[in-house]
Amino acid sequence: MSTPLWSWFAVCGFIVLLLVADFLSSRGDEEPTFRRALVSSAAWIGVSVCFGALLEG
Numbered sequence: 935m936s937t938p939l940w941s942w943f944a945v946c947g948f949i950v951l952l953l954v955a956d957f958l959s960s961r962g963d964e965e966p967t968f969r970r971a972l973v974s975s976a977a978w979i980g981v982s983v984c985f986g987a988l989l990e991g
Contacts, residue, residue: 952981 960966965966
């Protein structure tokens, strides 16, 4: 099974996009709260589950 080159670039670009979104959402001088950490963790877990479902599909 050969994976096309464009799909590797798409996955790498998506990962970079997610990293930029994470850096932009966590910048600032405010203290992270438990609720914010919980919501952020749930969002990342949701993104991971969706990506896994996409690979299985």
